[in-house]
Amino acid sequence: MMSLPAGSRIWIVAGITDMRNGFNGLASQVQNTLRDNPFSGQVFIFRGRRGDMIKVLWADADGLCLFTKRLERGRFVWPAAKNGKIHLTPAQLAMLLEGINWKHPQRMERPGLRI
Secondary structure (H helix, E strand, O other), X not given: OOOOXXXXXXXXXXXXXXXXXXXXXXXXXHHHOOOXXXXXXXXXXXXXXXXXXXXXXXXXXXXXXXXXXXXXOOOOOOOOOOOOEEEEOHHHHHHHHOOOOOOOOOOOOOOOOOO
């Protein structure tokens, strides 16, 4: 699991991204479409058309990092917005990476202790 510095801003890039893009293509999309700096330390998450793969782009002190995850079953939950970006909390990011619906997580009741 990637370890992000405290206070890192995490963004889902709305819409569909060409998953053939690598470091340069995704960084260019952050700069040109979102008008943001890909080297700012913020995290940007992209999803492809099929919805079973995401790419996560972020910059640490040494340079750009690119993380890719593909689900073997199911799809990543994605916002309906066609453009722009949506903020996520670190907990929502963890759910997204696990393939859990980060929009509407359901808290399960803890079973009572039986003695």
